[in-house]
Amino acid sequence: xxxxxxxxxxxxxxxxxxxxxxxxxxxxxxxxxxxxxxxxxxxxxxxxxxxxxxxxxxxxxxxxxxxxxxxxxxxxxxxxxxxxxxxxxxxxxxxxxxxxxxxxxxxxxxxxxxxxxxxxxxxxxxxxxxxxxxxxxxxxxxxxxxxxxxxxxxxxxxxxxxxxxxxxxxxxxxxxxxxxxxxxxxxxxxxxxxxxxxxxxxxxxxxxxxxxxx
Numbered sequence: 001x002x003x004x005x006x007x008x009x010x011x012x013x014x015x016x017x018x019x020x021x022x023x024x025x026x027x028x029x030x031x032x033x034x035x036x037x038x039x040x041x042x043x044x045x046x047x048x049x050x051x052x053x054x055x056x057x058x059x060x061x062x063x064x065x066x067x068x069x070x071x072x073x074x075x076x077x078x079x080x081x082x083x084x085x086x087x088x089x090x091x092x093x094x095x096x097x098x099x100x101x102x103x104x105x106x107x108x109x110x111x112x113x114x115x116x117x118x119x120x121x122x123x124x125x126x127x128x129x130x131x132x133x134x135x136x137x138x139x140x141x142x143x144x145x146x147x148x149x150x151x152x153x154x155x156x157x158x159x160x161x162x163x164x165x166x167x168x169x170x171x172x173x174x175x176x177x178x179x180x181x182x183x184x185x186x187x188x189x190x191x192x193x194x195x196x197x198x199x200x201x202x203x204x205x206x207x208x209x210x211x212x213x214x
Contacts, residue, residue: 004204008175010052018167019049022157026057029155035060036096039119039128041104041151044159047199050131051102053157058098061127066091067098072130073106077114084118087126096125104130112150119153130154134161164198165190172200176207183214 091097169189176182196202
């Protein structure tokens, strides 16, 4: 059985809560210029929707089987060259290919330099999406002079840090009710969200443990 944060991961843009500005920016660009043939950089606090938005964006371009999730720390220049060689071929279904690079702050200097070349020649059916925390982003840019040029090749989307508690609490309570794990007023959920520092994944893990059952 899937954990709650996986079971209730938003499956469409309208299911995402408290990140309207980020979604509007993504959709505005996508509608006018398309989502593919470009790189995106999504930064935000843990548990606020980075991976969710990355997958929704990827699904605009590629079928789920054509979405590859990568760990930045494991991306060597050799691996990136392998990936680039597969980019030239179209994917199944929608025809696109999507690559999600998680924890982008873990990129090594040689990998960043290789990416600078790779991103300059992305095929029209390919999208690359980097995700990172705000703190991780700061660390990356302190650690290598090449990080600035890397970000300049991406469309940067910064997730909201403020005014999340109420929206997250309402969503968390709805999930708890659906799972038979509810028994507290929404104010208690607000406090839970705040205690978890607006990390929705952590909130759902607590709910799964039964902390909201009266």
